[in-house]
Amino acid sequence: MSAPAELTPVSADVDAVVALYPRAQVIAQAWQELGDGVAPFSNGSGRPLARTMKLILDPLVIRPVQNPGLAGGTLTAEAADELRDRIRAARVELAAASAWFLELKAARRRLRITEGNPQEKYFQRCYELARNAGAPSHDADAVAREVVSEIAQASGDSLLAQVRQLLRDGDETPRLVAELADAWASRPTPGTHPVARDAIARALDACTGDGPDADFAALIEADAGTAAASALDGDGAARALGLTRNPAPLLPSLGGTASKRDLPLPFDRSIFERLFAALSGGAAPELAVDARGLVEEEILRSARAWELGEEESRVAMVLGVEASRALEAAEVVDAQHLTAAHRRLAARWRREAYVRRALRLPIEFSGVPASVVADVRDVRRGYLRRLWVRLHGRELRDQAIAADDLWDLLDGVLRSVVMDQRQRLKVAMGRGAVGAIGSEAA
Template sequence: MSAPLKLSPSAPAAESAEGRRPRALVIAEAWRELGPGVAALSNGSGRPLARTLKLILDPLVIRPVQNPGLAGGTLTSDAAAELHDRIRAAGGDLTAAAAWFLELKAARRRLRITDGNPQEKYFQRCFELARTSGPPAADADAVAAEVVTEIAEASGDSLLAQVRELLRDETAATRLGQELGDAWARRPGSGPAPAAASASTETVTAALDACPTGDGSTHLSLLVDGSAGSAAGARFADDGAAQQLGLTRHPLPPAPRLGETASKRDLPLPFDRSIFERLFAALSGGARVDLGIDAEELIAAEIVRSTSAWQLGEEDSRVAMLLGAEASTALDAGRAAQPTAAHRLLAARWHREAYVRRALRLPEGTSGVPASVVDDIRTVRRGYLRRLWVRLHGRELREQPLDPRDVWDLLDGVLRSVVMDQRQRLKTMMVRGADEREATEAA
């Protein structure tokens, strides 16, 4: 049996020491005391939903950043009592938030809004309403309709609804499908890139060495002006190049479908997504309302973007993908040489994670890290590049230009996001395991 997994050198052991209690159990007990009034925020077993914990309890009630003693997987008796008291003290606000959530869901149905997860979109706003207005009153219908409409407009739901409606129209879909087929038929063939557009290895190296300090603007401008990102993306016409980077499951990226449905839980790899899935992934989380473009123009622009190098429309985005593809080689297991500051900093961030060191050091199957996470660790470069592409694609759709001074924040932020997601997955698995052990012992 492998040793207990640790998220960091200072993280508490998974097994509860004498006198300590699992945090999840303390939360569940305090939650049950709030009664049926919080049912809309609870799961079938009467515990708070995962999104209730993520969006309301942790950031707005418990506040573990300001109260680090309440953040661990297990708590001292004093910390457990404090956590219990915090949740009980917020009981009135939580009950009112649950009532507001029912009001907002009803307004959502009346307005026929279907995009996005209502818990993700409304939970924090419901708690805000509870704190500022108390429980729903006589004007609850009007308030809920106003809030739901505001959130829908701010998140791009109305534009997505127009896109979906257009793609479901048989005549429009036929016309757009023809545009898509023609655009892909006109794509430039494979072959060597022009010498003037070839990426300079020296310039790429200089840019990656300078960008962490904010001094890489000159090198980045040279890469953009020389179409270095486009030249690098042209190699995707070769068998397996995009597949090796984790951007498609196919030896060659296929022509996309138009599509008309999408699910955040089951999105394909970036180059395998339909036109609608690309727009859904980028806009459902918060599109600007002043894009100045209608649904048909948006689809037409995405069709053109899908035929471009890296399937991105702007050269600065393509250069960012080129830099990310090069810098992320530092994440490969066993890579010794780190030629630039960007390589070294990404490698340091990745390999200082305790769970990464453990998974890479021990033979597969004996690391103590769940198999799904081990696989993500060993192929992290692919996951990194997928997330980088998604962020760049979203910036383009929201018309957010990429300032050269922000390139390092983007490259580093993507890896930080990957690490945080993996930490959360591990934490969830460990807490669930502690709950299951306690339930078994109690039985």
């Protein structure tokens, strides 16, 4: 039997034909080398999903516009090697982005968001998270919830979009402006009778499980939160608590725009900014409220004591103001009123190594970024801002505060402060901006 003829005979007189490789095949082979870490971005055969190609690989990894030699349907051997190298080099970021996609999908389920395709909405944001923060860590739930909420509020048919449209309606805004002015003109004058510190101390002891629940209820019954708000209209009192930049709270505007990166202090926010901060993840499904009702309720709430609508929220603010004294560097709690809540908050705060270094050492020797040092040294005001935001959000979602919830609320706000500062410190260390901070003896 004669030997089969060669399909491409080699001739010394003819230049060798340049070998070409199908681009899709090169990508598929390089992708399969990445393994199970990119499974959320892969189809059943282990190849990248069509949306993975469209939203991540082409625009963010391969970048064919800047690298036209990698854009064709077939590639030279040199271009194929470069393409493989680009995908392999992105292994860590692609795996981290895949993990973030799972976190964002879980947050989407918890927030009961069903609109839109999660791949279209989240793929590129996941890769951005992977580039900026690495793989998900201990605060992944909070980060994922914030990202999903931000994306959801941008939806054209979200409740916030309806609120924005209402506040831009030329026929509606004059009426709402008049309602806002009337509400503030008729603000109830808080009582001037002082709140007994002994009663506050008993409630702070009780909330940690060391006493009866009746103390919190007694403060609510006595309108202690409303009474304490009388001090906020004094020169600089609300500013000292970190709730406004003004000497006293001012009449807010209606507003119509907001940015999570640049929200004013709580008492300086417009009506829209207050709603944006609390509901950017979408209104809870059990709240049968429309945009008009939401705005009108917020107008009335803004004119109440502490700019909160419920007395239990105001009492919680009063308790937070007292308990957060334990976070200040100087001892400001007298022994007679030192409570279990003071001791527990102080212990949680001061067991953080970065906190002790920031408080003890000059900035240049602490190993802590200057912005974090500033927040550590001003933690009480940051704590009270977060407490107000959390209470305001609970009111919008009709989540009443019971005595059993109080310690989880006060302690949870401090945990949130610490987690945020840890993350900022971690990012700075990853960039080589600061040295490592080891654990220390207390």
